[in-house]
Amino acid sequence: MAVWRVLAERGFQGLTLRAVAAEMGASTGLLTHYFPSKRALLKHALDVLEQQAAERPRPAAERAGDAKGLAMLRAVLLDILPLDRENADGNRIWVSSWDVALADPELAAEHAERYRRARENMTRLVADAQRLGELPADRPAGDLAAAAQSFVLGLVVQALFAPQEFPPARQTELLDAYLAGLAAG
Amino acid sequence: MAVWRVLAERGFQGLTLRAVAAEMGASTGLLTHYFPSKRALLKHALDVLEQQAAERPRPAAERAGDAKGLAMLRAVLLDILPLDRENADGNRIWVSSWDVALADPELAAEHAERYRRARENMTRLVADAQRLGELPADRPAGDLAAAAQSFVLGLVVQALFAPQEFPPARQTELLDAYLAGLAAG
DNA sequence: CCAGGTACGTAACAAACGTTTGGTAGGTAC
DNA sequence: GTACCTACCAAACGTTTGTTACGTACCTGG
Incomplete structure (x- = not known):
């Protein structure tokens, strides 16, 4: 288009x-x-x-195949991060869209709905991981999903502004450390 | 102005x-x-x-007084979140600025520098908390600070788009859960 | 007193914008 | 055949944009 x-x-x-x-x-x-x-x-x-x-292509999810639970959650989150040029471009456009969306209530509502759906998907993955015992079940899956999305979203923003400080390897490490904290907590 | x-x-x-x-x-x-x-x-x-x-006013930091370590880190992060109207307005403008900043390399560099300084401050707080034994010392303070900033940044974005799904109480809970996970990890 | 710079206002500029108008070509229905 | 609808173009509309040119106060140093 x-x-x-x-x-x-x-x-x-x-x-x-x-x-x-x-x-x-x-x-x-x-x-x-x-x-x-x-x-x-x-x-x-x-x-x-x-x-x-x-x-868009989702290399990590494809590599994960039909994995379930935490591994799949990790793949989905990894595929959001700006680890390569195309994903960085897409994320840049996406972040830019927040400006026009926040300025118009109707567009903001549509954007909110998109993120809600994304959280819903992620909530399902989190629930799978909880069922498998990979994530603690003492917290609502929705909270864990919202937290994970927040973390990744913020990491995207920081990586876009400071790509040299957040190279792909560090983004992956930070995400893995975050997930490890979730699993341990 | x-x-x-x-x-x-x-x-x-x-x-x-x-x-x-x-x-x-x-x-x-x-x-x-x-x-x-x-x-x-x-x-x-x-x-x-x-x-x-x-x-801008920092009610949580003021309430925390001269607290050190984890409590102070929590107060600083809390004061970033859009927990009231004024902070929501400020955050909305801030998020909007990402569009114009990302479109201009020089402005992007200045923005990156701002976030770098913010991370630096937060790194100091994290290091304090580590010295007090409130946060594990097996991870670099810079990594923990970057992760915390990512989490809060992303939470801001989500709260701006879906304020009814992320009321102040839930934002606080999510942040506290995140910090608890850090401390436990 | 007066030369010169600073601090503004007024007015206009060309360019770009979203939108409107009027018209043409082609297909379809009757 | 003719009335009508959709798809599209060319051109212009009025407005708003960033920018520039020019004029005039005011102040200050000598």
Whole structure:
């Protein structure tokens, strides 16, 4: 999608009707034919963002195969981190989207819903790990999932700003140490 | 500062020369007299943002008094979280700033430096806690500080998007559980 | 007193923006 | 055949943007 290409090159600041139209070799009239307003295009851009996130390669999860429990949770979290260029680009766009999303209540609600779903998925993985005895069962799975998502989200932000201080190896170590703390706690 | 008021009302998207000029009852000519370009104003806005963050009230830290170690670390982290309206507003602006910062290498570097300093402070607190035996000493203080900052940063983002799912009480609980895990690990 | 710099305001600039208008081409229904 | 709808383009609209040019107070040092 042209919207995605524009986002990758210019970010949300550069997501203008003209830029998208030019990227797909069309006119701005075409865009307004499909999107009644700029907000509609922004909304669509966030959908595209989510779709791209869903379809992106997940090397760690693939390597984990059909593993269950803690190993799968680790793989999912690892695949979120900006360990390579593509994931760093995707995460940069994602972080940028927080600005436009927070400025518009409806877009914020949609974003909140996306994160809620992500937490839900993660909660399932945590519950699996608890059932396998890999994680303590004395804390609600939802809390552990929310905590894990927070940790990874924050690590993404820090790694984006200071990639030399948070090279892939250190990101992995920090995540593993976090998970080890969860398992021990 | 007028810049701060504009940021609070319209965010970074609405930070225009005219908006700032109107907010301080002056003309755009005045602004260009002090800021050679919009980028300079943006740079200044990020400075103001940092200054506001430095000068904002820190109820938890004050309540903690001259406590040391883990208690002080907890207070500092608590004061970051969006537990009330003012801190939520400040955090919203802060998160929004990531968009403009990530789009400009120089601004990104300045932001990275800010977070590095914050981690440095937190590293000192962690080291204190380790010396007091409140946190295990088998992990580098820098790693623990980076991990704690990641956790809090991510929790801020999630709480901003889903305030009803992350009310102050739950934010506090999640943070305490995280710190307990650190201490036990 | 007066030269010169600092501190502003006024006004305009070109560019870019989102949006609107008017029109063309092609397909479909009757 | 003709009425109508969808898909699209070209062009312009009015507004807002960052920036610049120019004028005028005010102050200060000599």
